Amino acid sequence: MQWVNAVVQGILLGGLYALFACGLSLMFGVMRVVNLAHGDFAVLAAYLALAVITGLHVPVLWSAVIVAPLFAAVGYTVQRFIIQRSLDVSPLTTLLVTFGLSIVLQNAMLEAFSADSHSLPSGSLAAGSFQLTPQLSVGHLSLIVFGVAVVVIAALQLFLSRAPLGRQIRAAADDQEAAGIVGADVRHVFGIAAAIAFATVALAGIAFGSYSSFDPGAGPQRLIFAFEAVVIGGIGSLWGTLLGGIILGVAQAVGAQVDSGFGVLAGHLVFLAVLALRPSGLFRGRLT
Amino acid sequence: MEALREVGFTLAAGETVALIGANGAGKSTLLRTIAGLHRPSNGSVRLDGREITTLPAHARVARGVVLVPEGRRLFASLTLEENLLIGATRARAGSWNVDRVIELFPWMADRRSRPTVHLSGGEQQAVAIGRALMANPRVLLLDELSLGLAPALVKRLYDILPQLLAEGVSILLVEQDVTQALRVSDYAHCLLEGRITLSGRPSELTPAHVEAAYFGLVARPAGAG
Numbered sequence: 001m002q003w004v005n006a007v008v009q010g011i012l013l014g015g016l017y018a019l020f021a022c023g024l025s026l027m028f029g030v031m032r033v034v035n036l037a038h039g040d041f042a043v044l045a046a047y048l049a050l051a052v053i054t055g056l057h058v059p060v061l062w063s064a065v066i067v068a069p070l071f072a073a074v075g076y077t078v079q080r081f082i083i084q085r086s087l088d089v090s091p092l093t094t095l096l097v098t099f100g101l102s103i104v105l106q107n108a109m110l111e112a113f114s115a116d117s118h119s120l121p122s123g124s125l126a127a128g129s130f131q132l133t134p135q136l137s138v139g140h141l142s143l144i145v146f147g148v149a150v151v152v153i154a155a156l157q158l159f160l161s162r163a164p165l166g167r168q169i170r171a172a173a174d175d176q177e178a179a180g181i182v183g184a185d186v187r188h189v190f191g192i193a194a195a196i197a198f199a200t201v202a203l204a205g206i207a208f209g210s211y212s213s214f215d216p217g218a219g220p221q222r223l224i225f226a227f228e229a230v231v232i233g234g235i236g237s238l239w240g241t242l243l244g245g246i247i248l249g250v251a252q253a254v255g256a257q258v259d260s261g262f263g264v265l266a267g268h269l270v271f272l273a274v275l276a277l278r279p280s281g282l283f284r285g286r287l288t
Numbered sequence: 289m290e291a292l293r294e295v296g297f298t299l300a301a302g303e304t305v306a307l308i309g310a311n312g313a314g315k316s317t318l319l320r321t322i323a324g325l326h327r328p329s330n331g332s333v334r335l336d337g338r339e340i341t342t343l344p345a346h347a348r349v350a351r352g353v354v355l356v357p358e359g360r361r362l363f364a365s366l367t368l369e370e371n372l373l374i375g376a377t378r379a380r381a382g383s384w385n386v387d388r389v390i391e392l393f394p395w396m397a398d399r400r401s402r403p404t405v406h407l408s409g410g411e412q413q414a415v416a417i418g419r420a421l422m423a424n425p426r427v428l429l430l431d432e433l434s435l436g437l438a439p440a441l442v443k444r445l446y447d448i449l450p451q452l453l454a455e456g457v458s459i460l461l462v463e464q465d466v467t468q469a470l471r472v473s474d475y476a477h478c479l480l481e482g483r484i485t486l487s488g489r490p491s492e493l494t495p496a497h498v499e500a501a502y503f504g505l506v507a508r509p510a511g512a513g
Contacts, residue, residue, distance in 0.1 A: 162375070170365045176359035177325060182421060183349035183378030242321050 001135040006257040007250055008138060012231075014249030015146030016211065018242040019204040021229035022153055023197035029236035030173040033083055033094050037102035038201060038226060039219030044105060045071055046214050047113055049120055060122045060210055064168025068202040076191040083194070084187055102219065109119040109216035120209040145207045149245070152200055153238050159196075160238075169193050200283030201220055228271040234281025243282060247274075292317055292328070292481040299427065304449060304459040306469035306490075309479035310502055315462040316358055319429050320480070322460065323355035324348040335427070352426030358435060358462075360416040362404045371415050375422030380492040382424025383455075389418035392448060397512040410441040417445065421452075428452065430461040434468060446472045466498060480504045 020042065027033045035041075039077040048070070049063040056066075078101075086097040128140040160166040172189045179186050208214060208222065225248060233244025248267050255266020274281065292314045299305050307315045320326045324335055324345035329339055332341045335351055343351070354375075362371050372386050390396045393414045399407070404415055413433060420428060434442040442465065449459060449472055463469035470490040478486040478501040486493070486501030 164373070167366065167374055168377060169372055171363045174363045174365050178357065178363065179347075179374075180325070180345040181323065181349070181355050181357055181361070182374050182419060183346045183376075184374070185344075185346045285322055 001133070002142060002257060003254070005136050006253040008136065009142070010250030010253030011246050012138060012142040012146045012249070013253060014242075014246030015142070015149035016204070016207055016245070017153060017225050017229045017248050018245030019145065019149040019200065019207055020226040021233075021241045021245055022149075022156060022238055023200040023204070024223075024226045025230045025233075025236065025238060025241045026156070026193060026197045026200075028230070029167055031079075031083070031087065031190050032091060033087065033099055034098065035083075035197075036095065036098040036223065037105055038098075039217070039221065039223035040102045040105040040109075041071070041198065041201045041219075042075075042205030042208060042222055043214055043216065043219045044109060045202040046110060046120065046209030047118070048202075049206045049209060050118055060120050060206065061123065063120075064206050067206060068199045071202035072195040072199040075194040075196070075201075078198070079191045079194030080187060084190060106216050106219060113216060115215055115217075117213040117215040118209070119213040120206065122210040126210065141210055145211070147206065148203060149242065152203065153242050156196065156200075157238050165189070165192060196199045225267070228267065231281055232271055234283035237281070237283035240281055240283030247282075293320070295331075295479070295482065295484055297477055297484065297487070299458050301458055302427075302453050302456050303475065304453060304473045306473035306476040307460065307462045307479055308464075308466050308469050308476055308498070310503065312481075313463070313479040314482040315479050316381075316431055317482075319355065319431050319460065319462050322427075323353060323429055325355075328413060329467075336504060349423050350380065352380050352424065353429070354420045354423045354425035354427070355429040356413075356416050356420045356431060356433070358431040360409075360412045362412055364389055364403065364405055366403070367401050368396060368404050368407070368415055371404055372418050372422055375419035376421075379422060380424040380426070380505075384421045384424050386422075389421060391452075392421075393418060409436050410438070410445070413437060424438055425457055426467075427499065428457055428459045430459060432464065434463060434465045439465075442468055466502070470498075478502055506508055 024035060024038050027035050045067055048067050049060065052058065052063040052066050053060060082097060082101070083094060086093040122141055125141045125144065126139070129137040131137045160170060168179065168184045169192065170188045171182065172184055172186045176186050179189070228250050229244040230241055231244070232247050233240030233242065247270060251270040252263045252267040256263030295318060297305065307318060310317050321328050324343055328341065332339055334340065340348060340351065340353070354363060363374065366374065367509060369386060372389055377391060390400070395411070404412055407415065435444055439499065453459065461469060461473065470493065473490060476488065476490055476493065477484045478498060481504070485504065486497060
């Protein structure tokens with residue numbers, strides 16, 4: 001029964017990883033940008049949510065309603081004014097720029113919020129759970145996070161495949177110059193894609209902050225898990241990213257069941273195995 | 289590198305002008321400059337007398353300057369119908385829509401929801417033309433329509449041009465297939481090393497003239513420019 005429990009908890013944890021990873025997957029799939037500051041932006045979102053919660057006395061779910069749109073605006077701005085400029089130079093420059101952003105963010109957060117760790121006051125959400133069997137229960141919070149991840153990925157998928165703007169995003173991902181020829185303003189389209197990615201980063205950061213404590217240096221670890229989920233699932237495939245997150249979550253939970261110190265390592269080993277045996281990931285997709 | 293020098297010509301409404309010339313003569317560069325993909329170091333591109341030299345490609349589409357690029361450049365992630373629909377991203381007001389394109393190329397009806405990668409070269413070229421028409425162009429720029437296609441197929445594609453011209457669309461085409469280009473155009477310019485070496489109506493151009501201008505064997509004849 002403990003094993004079943006580990007698998008169930010792992011699947012739910014996978015939702016959080018997928019939520020982290022879908023923004024990374026979108027940025028890479030569309031703009032070929034590896035955003036090394038992805039995890040740090042998530043931590044920043046958690047801090048902003050904390051400020052909103054304590055300042056406006058609203059519950060954690062409401063903070064997302066404020067922080068996610070704010071992050072969308074941040075994403076558009078960062079893309080248009082920082083990442084796009086580096087993209088115009090070379091892909092390597094983009095890597096350096098996002099690495100620089102990561103360091104700047106970590107130090108700015110350290111300056112602003114100190115090195116103390118915080119967590120978002122999720123109240124009854126964190127404590128409450130459904131008792132499925134005497135040995136098996138699932139927490140309200142992890143169920144909500146998993147649900148949010150599935151809804152976000154489904155909505156993103158629907159937007160990309162059906163909406164005219166989603167079509168422009170796919171076209172720009174295929175061939176930037178041709179997208180310009182058909183009338184798409186590629187810089188604006190990239191900005192929109194980054195805005196969406198950053199909104200999901202905000203949700204991931206808030207979910208993470210509700211799950212566990214965070215501090216200004218927590219970002220890179222989040223980035224690694226998100227990367228692993230993307231690579232396991234297959235770059236560019238959003239449903240693959242969800243599956244990748246779940247596989248990573250299950251590997252970590254089952255690993256932790258074997259030995260409490262083995263969890264994270266088990267996740268890395270599964271990631272390495274996928275990388276060795278199926279380097280293109282389990283799903284191959286072009287943003288579909 | 290300077291690919292174009294001293295090139296000047298005008299395109300009137302409802303007219304087809306052909307740019308012919310050998311590889312590397314600057315034909316495609318000229319077309320891409322008009323489409324907004326290259327910014328000229330000097331000189332200007334005007335539409336209705338208004339300067340559009342600094343407008344990016346997507347903004348020119350909104351003004352009706354639409355390119356069918358060399359190599360077709362269809363979007364691999366999009367279905368045939370989506371490839372057409374995306375052509376309407378900045379469409380001007382006009383009568384073109386997916387149904388009308390399918391009327392022009394009836395075979396598309398069965399394959400509208402399939403990707404375009406499995407289509408033949410000629411079919412892909414038709415999709416690229418349809419995609420450009422979706423923007424309701426005033427000036428249609430056709431870059432090497434014949435590239436890699438069987439001559440019979442090329443003729444079929446060029447045979448739809450009169451329909452477009454009847455609606456007041458102007459066509460500027462770049463073509464290596466000189467016979468084809470002269471057959472469909474009202475006026476032709478021959479480019480050599482970034483310069484126009486010969487201009488005239490196809491009926492006035494003798495094969496010897498064209499050959500000379502094409503390969504740069506003699507100085508430009510009187511009246512060229």
